[in-house]
Amino acid sequence: MPSGLREQKKAETRAALVKAAQDLFRKQGYEATTIEEIAELASISRRTFFRYFPTKEDLVFPQQESRLQGFMMLLETHRPEETPFETLRNLTALFAADYTRHAERILVQQELILSSPDLLAREREIDRAWEATMFEYLAKWGGGGREAEHRARVLAGAAIGVIRATLRYWFSTGGTEDLNQLGQEALDFLEQGFRKIVPMD
Amino acid sequence: MPSGLREQKKAETRAALVKAAQDLFRKQGYEATTIEEIAELASISRRTFFRYFPTKEDLVFPQQESRLQGFMMLLETHRPEETPFETLRNLTALFAADYTRHAERILVQQELILSSPDLLAREREIDRAWEATMFEYLAKWGGGGREAEHRARVLAGAAIGVIRATLRYWFSTGGTEDLNQLGQEALDFLEQGFRKIVPMD
DNA sequence: GTGCCGTTTGTCACCGAGTGTCACGATTAA
């Protein structure tokens, strides 16, 4: 944890950029806002902006890196006697609580994401990173072998697909429904299969 | 079907652009190839290129529009007594056969896609469109109601996630394994659940 | 404080994707 004047100013500039960007995005939309405007509002040169954020999109997902890191940590430190589904359920509960706590901010962000194809693409890119992480965890759990790797890949894909779909549904309700319950139900589908549930009923 | 000189020339120019692009991409890579080079090789101006393809990425997925249209047609004209899973299995068989038939071309294209983040993003965008289409079909099948919609959304997400994961695995084997069998196995997971399959084995 | 060193920053120049506009020429329908 370096805490000199340098690091402090860097953190301030970074925060100023995120805030400036959010303000401008909200006021005039993502695409209509240029990096030059953001930099100017944060009292920085255009060139320097790119030393803080490699792309404009990164302004919308400023803490995605650390979130993924946290997810990896959670996967690595889960109790070893758990089955993968138990781990998934616990993590779903954790993240659902987090999303519910910050529902307002997350819903605003989601609205912004939906407004731009670039941001949607970036969101899917992030999902892909999560899927890869989950795959690694599942592959480790399932032992070696090409067969186990295949199953891990498929389950990871299904899990992320299910989670993204659940989130979209939750967003569409304005965050009013119980996200944890929705997530657990989605995992029920995965664990027990869609057979009984979809065709009849 | 208009068939004047105009349409004919347009089709020729479009084909010439795709061919020029594929040649250049293969020779020097996607990102290293500029639109100006492609346009020059196809003997048209840079400006005219954008009248044929809205973006550079579209050159790599030239027939995606019609493929999705075909998918929608297949979903709409499936035999009405089928359950969704039967339909999914039939379509999986169809597409697996198609992919296997054109395996060589598809593997080359996949290699190209993997070489560029932009192309990967576009591929995910296409997946999203397919997921939306499948969701519409499933939602129609499952009757009305918010509950049914939710299940349709989750199943569509899981299905696309599973298919994409299966394709990735198939690509990683160089297209040597039986794609239809892999796909049907993936659908087995979805239909019967991962419970019995993943934890024990 | 002074002097030095490494990092951060601003400036400038550049590239490539994508868009608006307009005028010219070819295609087509009358």
Added chain:
DNA sequence: TTAATCGTGACACTCGGTGACAAACGGCAC
């Protein structure tokens, strides 16, 4: 043949992103 329509090329422009270099600044030893 004529007139409307459409495709095209040329030009200028915006914006995201990068490389290079010099000036400013923070950290540190003395």
